[in-house]
Every structure is written in structure tokens, then in C-alpha cells.
Amino acid sequence: MEQKNWNLLDESLGLHINDDAKPWPLCGRFVLVEDCVDTSAAFVLHHILKRSFSSHPSSAVLFLAFSHPFSHYDRVLRKLGCNLTAQRDNGRFFFLPMLMFQCPGEGKPNHDGLASVFEQIERVITLLHQDKKSISIIIDDISFLEVAANGSSDDVLNLLHYCHTLTSEYGCALIALDHKDIYLNGDRTAVILEMEYRADILVKAEPLATGLAKDVHGQLMVLNKETQHQHGITAIKSYNFHFKIKENGIECFYPGTKIQ
Amino acid sequence: MADSICRTLRDGALEGELAPTLTIKDSLASPFAFHVFSHILLQLSSHVIAQKSQSQGIVIVALSRAPSSYAALLNMNGVDVASSKKWIHILDCYTDPLGWKDKTRKSANATDCSPQISVATSSFKTVKDVDKLFSVITELGRGLVGENKARFCVAIDSLSELLRHASLQSVAGLLSDLRSHDQISNIFGLLHSDLHEERAVAVLEYMSSMVASVDPYHSADGQKGCLGDSFSQQNLTKGKFNVRSKRRNGRVRVTCEEFKVESGGITFASVSSVDGTAVAGLLPKVQFNLQLSEKERVDRSNVVLPFEHQGNGKPIQIYDGRRSLEESNSEANPISSGKKEDSAMGEIIYFRDSDDEMPDSDEDPDDDLDI
Numbered sequence: 289m290e291q292k293n294w295n296l297l298d299e300s301l302g303l304h305i306n307d308d309a310k311p312w313p314l315c316g317r318f319v320l321v322e323d324c325v326d327t328s329a330a331f332v333l334h335h336i337l338k339r340s341f342s343s344h345p346s347s348a349v350l351f352l353a354f355s356h357p358f359s360h361y362d363r364v365l366r367k368l369g370c371n372l373t374a375q376r377d378n379g380r381f382f383f384l385p386m387l388m389f390q391c392p393g394e395g396k397p398n399h400d401g402l403a404s405v406f407e408q409i410e411r412v413i414t415l416l417h418q419d420k421k422s423i424s425i426i427i428d429d430i431s432f433l434e435v436a437a438n439g440s441s442d443d444v445l446n447l448l449h450y451c452h453t454l455t456s457e458y459g460c461a462l463i464a465l466d467h468k469d470i471y472l473n474g475d476r477t478a479v480i481l482e483m484e485y486r487a488d489i490l491v492k493a494e495p496l497a498t499g500l501a502k503d504v505h506g507q508l509m510v511l512n513k514e515t516q517h518q519h520g521i522t523a524i525k526s527y528n529f530h531f532k533i534k535e536n537g538i539e540c541f542y543p544g545t546k547i548q
Numbered sequence: 549m550a551d552s553i554c555r556t557l558r559d560g561a562l563e564g565e566l567a568p569t570l571t572i573k574d575s576l577a578s579p580f581a582f583h584v585f586s587h588i589l590l591q592l593s594s595h596v597i598a599q600k601s602q603s604q605g606i607v608i609v610a611l612s613r614a615p616s617s618y619a620a621l622l623n624m625n626g627v628d629v630a631s632s633k634k635w636i637h638i639l640d641c642y643t644d645p646l647g648w649k650d651k652t653r654k655s656a657n658a659t660d661c662s663p664q665i666s667v668a669t670s671s672f673k674t675v676k677d678v679d680k681l682f683s684v685i686t687e688l689g690r691g692l693v694g695e696n697k698a699r700f701c702v703a704i705d706s707l708s709e710l711l712r713h714a715s716l717q718s719v720a721g722l723l724s725d726l727r728s729h730d731q732i733s734n735i736f737g738l739l740h741s742d743l744h745e746e747r748a749v750a751v752l753e754y755m756s757s758m759v760a761s762v763d764p765y766h767s768a769d770g771q772k773g774c775l776g777d778s779f780s781q782q783n784l785t786k787g788k789f790n791v792r793s794k795r796r797n798g799r800v801r802v803t804c805e806e807f808k809v810e811s812g813g814i815t816f817a818s819v820s821s822v823d824g825t826a827v828a829g830l831l832p833k834v835q836f837n838l839q840l841s842e843k844e845r846v847d848r849s850n851v852v853l854p855f856e857h858q859g860n861g862k863p864i865q866i867y868d869g870r871r872s873l874e875e876s877n878s879e880a881n882p883i884s885s886g887k888k889e890d891s892a893m894g895e896i897i898y899f900r901d902s903d904d905e906m907p908d909s910d911e912d913p914d915d916d917l918d919i
Contacts, residue, residue: 403646403648403651403652406648406652407648407652410649410652411652442712445712446645446646449645450644450646450648450649453614453642453643453644456614456616456617457614457643478742478743478744481576481740481742481743482708482712482740482743484576485576485579485708485740485743486612513579524579524783524784524785525782525783525784526782526783526784
């Protein structure tokens with residue numbers, strides 16, 4: 289594998305670990321990315337998407353897009369040096385456009401709607417699994433999924449649970465983006481907490497506590513929870529660092545260590 | 549206290565009493581309840597294997613972890629998985645809790661391709677139906693230990709998940725049915741307390757004879773969302789372990805321990821054995837010293853208190869306002885003897901009017917005043 293320039297985000301996600309038994313380090317894990325209105329964390333998804341393609345020739349991605357059309361991701365990833373159209377033609381990138389998806393309306397039970405989504409996901413996964421590929425499922429994003437499910441957060445949690453079962457069954461990685469501030473209201477906090485409990489890795493993007501800055505676009509907190517697999521149970525590790533989004537990549541650095 | 553919990557669970561239920569129930573609860577600030585859960589599970593399984601416990605089998609209701617992760621957990625800790633079929637059974641409510649997969653597989657005629665694991669497993673596809681869950685659990689338990697008086701224990705790996713699928717009433721009903729079932733030795737379950745209303749947590753705590761709560765440590769590490777420079781990278785490994793256990797007679801015992809998560813698992817230590825700095829660190833920083841050093845403590849114990857002065861050799865005399873008898877005998881007439889040196893030193897001579905007068909009468913001298 290070529291030598292890459294790992295940045296702090298890669299390190300905190302554990303992507304820099306070179307393990308032959310596990311070509312894609314996020315295998316079997318659930319990464320929850322949380323952002324807020326002030327600081328979008330879509331770049332984390334783009335970054336993971338790019339890394340998953342470059343990690344191993346046999347990796348594949350299933351992308352559930354609720355928020356943007358394919359052309360959007362194609363443009364963004366091209367800037368990052370990754371051709372999504374080519375990957376799609378190679379059978380390594382499966383794009384499920386969900387922009388227009390809507391569960392059956394009021395009165396009818398909604399689970400059938402999301403169960404059909406899961407059915408689609410599972411079909412793709414079983415297909416890819418036969419080719420012995422390490423698969424990532426990326427959901428962008430959960431808030432739109434909830435809109436599609438007519439606002440039923442319980443159904444969303446059920447779908448996430450089912451996607452989570454795929455991580456242990458097929459060794460998939462599950463990566464999902466969500467907006468934290470839409471859950472700040474009273475009884476809704478349980479939904480985001482529930483997701484945070486499930487997550488193996490939690491990435492939180494926040495604006496700088498000290499206000500806006502030209503050179504720093506925000507801060508990331510990565511909470512990497514235990515892995516119970518080969519090396520026994522390890523402790524929870526947390527990383528805090530600042531980031532700057534550039535045209536063709538991101539720059540991560542510990543607070544106060546940025547050299548111009 | 550983790551030991552005493554394990555002992556209580558091992559000893560199981562008395563005839564005609566409810567089975568001991570343990571709820572392990574945690575919060576996001578210290579999400580280590582699963583570590584405690586697996587610790588207790590491993591302890592119990594070693595007791596079951598050694599046939600030291602009342603229960604002869606374990607039924608794990610897996611709602612939040614895959615059955616394969618339990619197989620891995622047992623394997624990693626040196627439990628003989630091959631023989632495990634006799635005493636452990638996993639009820640898999642994780643893989644397909646709502647029957648979605650079942651539906652698609654039936655329509656596509658596909659076979660179940662979930663990885664084969666070495667621990668006995670059966671799947672459960674209607675988690676919303678709690679009554680059925682109860683009957684399945686008891687059936688599995690009976691399958692393990694037989695129809696006789698032998699007992700088994702039930703481990704529920706997420707009461708929170710169960711509460712999401714079913715109402716609080718039905719979950720409480722399930723727990724109460726399990727507790728009063730005469731073949732169940734003990735029950736333990738895991739609860740994420742911040743996911744539920746206080747009401748729900750309280751209900752489950754009422755139904756448990758023991759509540760173990762995993763709390764964050766007070767010190768600065770472990771503070772989430774504190775994105776200061778000094779916290780750019782840290783490990784979260786420690787916390788407090790509070791246990792509240794209720795006795796039959798209603799006595800409640802609360803104990804506190806500390807735990808540490810290491811690569812080998814979780815270890816518990818009593819708070820006192822951890823160095824006192826942790827306790828001292830909790831006090832606010834003040835200018836004056838609130839603690840005594842060892843030397844100061846010794847010095848203080850050597851101080852002779854005022855009422856102890858008289859005790860050196862002589863009989864203790866406490867003046868009661870009256871000349872004592874022997875004194876009046878020996879110094880029959882001090883003034884007439886005219887000892888110059890005595891008068892030179894100055895003295896106060898006082899004779900009481902008569903011996904009839906009560907010393908220090910508490911009578912009010914103004915009693916006869918007519919105002």
C-alpha cells in the first residue's frame with residue numbers, strides 16, 4: 289500500500305492502522321458523525337468515502353443519499369482526487385438516490401416503507417458480499433431519512449438497528465451523518481443519545497468555542513469507543529483538534545500548533 | 549462490591565422469595581455498563597461451570613449485541629465454548645427484532661447466511677410481543693436445566709432497547725413475571741438511564757433488589773465536550789461504581805467503588821485503597837490548612853487538657869465552696885496562729901456563714917420580690 293499522508297482525522301478514526309487481516313479498519317463499526325448548523329461535517333463523509341476507495345482494491349461503498357443528488361458528490365469527490373463515476377462503473381460505488389423517497393403517508397404503518405429501504409440495502413450487500421468485498425454503508429443524512437419516514441424517529445432507529453446488524457453479519461462499516469441541534473428539544477434528545485450509545489466512533493463537529501476565525505473553520509471531537517475483537521477490550525479514546533477545509537482536502541491540527 | 553453482587557447472584561433465590569434482580573445503569577458520560585455486564589456474565593458462567601452456583605444455566609437475551617460477540621467474549625476469556633451448549637443459550641433478538649429480514653428472505657427464498665457461531669442460539673423476531681418473549685425465555689431455560697427444581701439465570705443485555713420496542717408496563721410485567729418464576733435463580737439487565745424518563749428508571753429500580761450505577765469520575769478527565777488545549781487527546785478508563793442493594797427486611801446498603809477498564813477487562817478497587825489524594829482533591833483550594841499532618845496529629849494527642857493537670861500523683865480536689873473536714877482540722881485557726889509568711893503572700897479568707905446554707909443554691913434570690 290502506498291504511503292499516505294495521514295492526518296489527525298485518519299489517526300483518530302484508526303484509518304492509519306495497517307492490518308492485513310482487516311483491510312478497511314472501519315469494518316464492523318458504526319461511525320456517527322454529528323454536526324450543527326454553524327459547522328457542517330459533510331466533509332468527514334467525503335473524507336471517509338475517499339479513504340475507503342483508496343484503502344483496498346476490494347472495498348466497495350453503498351451510498352444512501354437523502355440530501356444531495358449524485359452529481360453533487362461526484363463534483364466534490366473529483367476535487368478530492370476520486371472519480372465516483374468511474375468507481376460506479378467498476379461496481380465499487382453503489383448510489384441509492386433517496387431524494388424523492390417518501391414512506392406511505394399517514395394512517396398506514398410506516399415500517400413497510402423503511403423495511404423496503406432495508407431490503408434494497410441488504411440485496412446490494414449480499415451481492416457484494418459474494419465477491420468478498422469490504423463494504424461501507426454511508427447514510428447522508430439521518431435527518432432527511434426521518435423526514436422520509438414521516439418524522440417517526442422510532443422507525444429511523446429501527447432502520448439503523450438493522451443496518452447495524454449488517455456490521456456484525458457481513459463485517460460492513462456503517463457511517464451516518466446527523467445534525468445534533470435538531471434534537472435539542474426536550475423529549476427528542478433520547479433519539480440522538482440512543483444513536484450515540486450505538487456508535488462505535490462518534491465524530492462531533494462544532495464551531496470554535498472562541499468565535500469565528502479565518503484560519504480555523506471549526507473543531508472536531510472524535511470519541512473512539514472500545515473494540516472488543518482481537519486485543520480484548522480497550523478503553524475509550526477521545527481526540528480534540530481543529531480543522532480547516534480546503535479546496536482539495538482538509539487540514540487537521542491540534543489547537544495552537546498550526547504553522548503557516 | 550462487584551464481588552458481593554456476584555455472590556448474591558450466585559446464591560440465587562430462596563424458596564418462596566423473588567429472584568434477586570440486578571440493574572446495571574450507566575449514562576453517556578460513562579458508558580461502561582456493558583463492561584460491568586460482561587464481567588458479571590463471565591463470573592457467573594465460571595460459577596455455573598464449577599457448579600458452585602444455584603443456577604445451572606444462563607439464558608442471554610441479546611438485544612443490543614450480536615450473539616457472535618458473546619461467543620467471542622466467552623472464547624477470549626477462556627471459557628470452553630464447546631461445552632457451552634449445555635449451560636448457555638442466547639436468545640437472539642438482535643439480528644431481526646421486527647422480522648424484516650425474515651420477510652425478504654421468505655419472498656426471495658434465500659437461506660439464512662448469518663455466520664455460524666459455536667454457542668447455542670435461537671432467534672426471536674417479534675420483540676414487540678413481550679408475553680411471547682417471556683414464554684420463550686422460560687422455555688429455553690427449561691431446555692437447559694430440565695423440568696425439575698433446577699434453576700437458571702436470565703441476562704438481558706439492554707432493557708433500554710426493550711423499552712423502545714414495548715411499553716413500560718409490559719417490560720415491568722415481564723421483569724415481575726421473571727422474578728416470580730420458580731425456576732429462575734437471578735436476573736440481571738443493563739439500562740442506559742439517560743434514554744428514559746426518570747419515571748421509567750425508577751420503576752425498574754423498584755423492581756430490582758440491586759442497582760449498580762456506573763458514574764463518571766469527578767476529576768477533570770472524562771469531561772465531554774470540553775475542547776480545551778489540555779484535552780487534545782485522552783483516554784477514558786475510570787469511573788465510580790455505586791451499588792445500592794436492598795435486603796429482605798428493607799435495609800438498604802449503599803456502597804461506592806472505583807473501577808478501571810483495562811485491556812484484560814474491568815477491575816474494581818475500593819475507594820479507600822486508592823490514594824487519599826483523590827479525596828483530598830475534591831476539597832476546594834483554600835488558604836488555610838484543613839488537614840493535619842502526622843506530626844501535628846501526634847502533638848495534638850500529647851497536649852494535657854486543663855482538667856487533667858491535677859491528676860499528677862495527688863488526689864484530685866475539686867473545690868465545692870466548703871472547707872473540707874481535714875483541712876479545718878489541720879488548720880484550726882489560721883488567723884490566730886499569725887503566720888507572717890502566709891499573710892505576706894496574701895490570701896483570701898472566706899468562711900461560710902453556716903453549714904446549713906446550701907452551697908450554690910439554685911434558689912432565685914429575688915424570689916420573694918413582689919413586683
